[in-house]
Amino acid sequence: MESYREPMSPSRRVVIVGGGMAGTRLAQQLAARAPVPALRPVSALRPVPVPPPVPALRPVPVPPPVPVLPPPVLVLSVRARVPAPAPTPTG
Amino acid sequence: MTVEVTIIGEEPHPAYNRVLLAEVLAGRYAPEVIALPAPAAGVRRLSGVRVVRIDRPTAEVVCDDGRRVPYDALVLATGSNPVLPPLRGLFEPDGHELPDGVHAFRTMDDCLALGAAVRPGARAVVIGGGLLGVSAARALAQRGAQVVLAHQGEHLMERQLDPGASGLLLRHMAALGVEVHTECRVRGLCTRTVDGEGGGGRAVSAVELADGYALEADLVVLACGVRPRVGLARAAGLEVARGVVIDDELRTSDPRVFAIGDCAEHAGIVYGLAGAAQEQADVLAHRLSPTPPLPEPMVLRPLDPQEGPAPEPAPEDRFVGNRSAEWAPPSGSWGRNGWAQTGHRAAPGDETPTRHTDAVPADHPACAQTDHRAAPGDETVPQYHGTRTLTRLTLTAVPGSAGGSASGTDGPLDLAAFGNPTPAPGDDVIHLTDATRNTYRKVVVRGDRLLGGILLGDLGTVGALARTWESNEPLPATPLLHLLTNDGGS
Numbered sequence A: 001m002e003s004y005r006e007p008m009s010p011s012r013r014v015v016i017v018g019g020g021m022a023g024t025r026l027a028q029q030l031a032a033r034a035p036v037p038a039l040r041p042v043s044a045l046r047p048v049p050v051p052p053p054v055p056a057l058r059p060v061p062v063p064p065p066v067p068v069l070p071p072p073v074l075v076l077s078v079r080a081r082v083p084a085p086a087p088t089p090t091g
Numbered sequence B: 001m002t003v004e005v006t007i008i009g010e011e012p013h014p015a016y017n018r019v020l021l022a023e024v025l026a027g028r029y030a031p032e033v034i035a036l037p038a039p040a041a042g043v044r045r046l047s048g049v050r051v052v053r054i055d056r057p058t059a060e061v062v063c064d065d066g067r068r069v070p071y072d073a074l075v076l077a078t079g080s081n082p083v084l085p086p087l088r089g090l091f092e093p094d095g096h097e098l099p100d101g102v103h104a105f106r107t108m109d110d111c112l113a114l115g116a117a118v119r120p121g122a123r124a125v126v127i128g129g130g131l132l133g134v135s136a137a138r139a140l141a142q143r144g145a146q147v148v149l150a151h152q153g154e155h156l157m158e159r160q161l162d163p164g165a166s167g168l169l170l171r172h173m174a175a176l177g178v179e180v181h182t183e184c185r186v187r188g189l190c191t192r193t194v195d196g197e198g199g200g201g202r203a204v205s206a207v208e209l210a211d212g213y214a215l216e217a218d219l220v221v222l223a224c225g226v227r228p229r230v231g232l233a234r235a236a237g238l239e240v241a242r243g244v245v246i247d248d249e250l251r252t253s254d255p256r257v258f259a260i261g262d263c264a265e266h267a268g269i270v271y272g273l274a275g276a277a278q279e280q281a282d283v284l285a286h287r288l289s290p291t292p293p294l295p296e297p298m299v300l301r302p303l304d305p306q307e308g309p310a311p312e313p314a315p316e317d318r319f320v321g322n323r324s325a326e327w328a329p330p331s332g333s334w335g336r337n338g339w340a341q342t343g344h345r346a347a348p349g350d351e352t353p354t355r356h357t358d359a360v361p362a363d364h365p366a367c368a369q370t371d372h373r374a375a376p377g378d379e380t381v382p383q384y385h386g387t388r389t390l391t392r393l394t395l396t397a398v399p400g401s402a403g404g405s406a407s408g409t410d411g412p413l414d415l416a417a418f419g420n421p422t423p424a425p426g427d428d429v430i431h432l433t434d435a436t437r438n439t440y441r442k443v444v445v446r447g448d449r450l451l452g453g454i455l456l457g458d459l460g461t462v463g464a465l466a467r468t469w470e471s472n473e474p475l476p477a478t479p480l481l482h483l484l485t486n487d488g489g490s
């Protein structure tokens, strides 16, 4: 089985599992902070099949719903200190 | 010394901003618009490839196509899986396939499959009234579906909102045409047999409630939370609690293996938030950049050129969801959208609809800031001490509806929440509600520190509040009401 290991590689090999938000951010930051060697042609790299495109989603107009809402109320500013609970009788 | 970065991801798509998936579902953005900027040319990216095993003795990962990739440092950023609730009828006995019409809401494929299935007038039931469920329900309503949201808890978005703020959110959802049922437990799904390619399949027809009622449904969205993907780590013998346990240097119990993002657990907290994932990635980038030395390798055995076929993935890492939708971005059009920003740093006019959320109790030790400075006695290694971020969500109005605000003007409903908005005895609460304008503002103060807060409808003061919260600074001496009325009195 092929592997990326090169004898005497002068590079530190960082492998990130998971190409989501954290992994991609890390790869970007590493590439920005450290010299990244040019990619050599590696036969182990499998071509990634690209599925055919589908049209972008478009918003669909909808008729306005008829909301049944209670009448709005105005509550004025309140500042309050939350009281300590009443002491429980002991004994 | 250079760094050779290989990123292996099982999703076939270029990396994207998951936080914006609801906007793709709503039809507001095309999928390519939410792409993350591609890493530099030197970064090797293997897409559509799943890692099925970590071979720690040889320091290699094993992929589902049999290839082995060696590492000097391994980073687990495997995210989380949607929680699939134990509903009668969700799976057939011994089956792993969801019925047609039932979707999780985690990946681009989920989003595209949902988007392809939704039609104007379709009956959609969203199960779960947290941030995900609310976002999905709003997006489906925007696509013209008749949406019912069934939420087991007492009020919507319980992790972020108190009952008062949640009440206003509920009014907004109702005005968007979403029917919300709280304290509503779903018991099971009813399905019907449908013709499929490989024989008969099942499609959802209704959602059964615990009180005996049933909601007819063409589509069901499961938005019942997420669980960290820890199967790889556990199988490799790394310490796992709820997530993969990491220390302040983002190291797992193996010093050559690190974990970040939704799969990681730091100081007992699994964040499940984009902001924390980003901070952890940034700290780790410092850590893995050439200067600081990596720990000595473990005992290595030579590579076995005859290794057998790749093992099956751990069951908990197997993705359960919908079949992939056909999709590819138009080439060259990726990269407009970057990272979700912490709320107050958003540029004016930035329409990014959803931002960070915060799950951390304010008095938790993790509420210290990320510390990029050197640790005492160590000039090189940055430390991570937890993330304090703010939840922001914008619920866009359905065009033509009165949903923008209860006052009847069209427009989005903005909300922001942080910390712990539930006061304890002795805490101060400052509260300003105007239901005539659909605004709700509340902060909880303990001593001279902000403990938590909620803003809904009017986020004018969010900048100063977020700064004060994120830096954990003492509050200004101005009257506390200024926190809610004039951008923090600053």
Ligand SMILES: Cc1cc2nc3c(=O)[nH]c(=O)nc-3n(C[C@H](O)[C@H](O)[C@H](O)COP(=O)(O)OP(=O)(O)OC[C@H]3O[C@@H](n4cnc5c(N)ncnc54)[C@H](O)[C@@H]3O)c2cc1C
Residues within 6 Å of the ligand: A017, A018, A019, A020, A021, A022, A023, B008, B009, B010, B011, B018, B019, B020, B021, B022, B049, B050, B051, B052, B077, B078, B079, B080, B105, B106, B107, B132, B135, B229, B232, B260, B261, B262, B263, B272, B273, B274, B275, B277, B317, B354, B355, B356, B357, B392
């Ligand atoms: C719809 C939605 C809305 C959200 N909104 C917000 C929000 O408003 N604010 C907020 O802060 N957060 C939000 N989040 C959460 C946020 O998206 C996550 O916190 C963030 O994506 C975490 O990044 P991650 O890299 O850890 O995980 P992910 O982005 O999930 O990436 C993990 C990747 O790893 C891959 N993977 C897993 N195992 C393997 C393996 N064995 N081999 C190869 N690849 C593997 C997965 O397929 C996935 O692509 C939202 C999430 C969703 C789904």
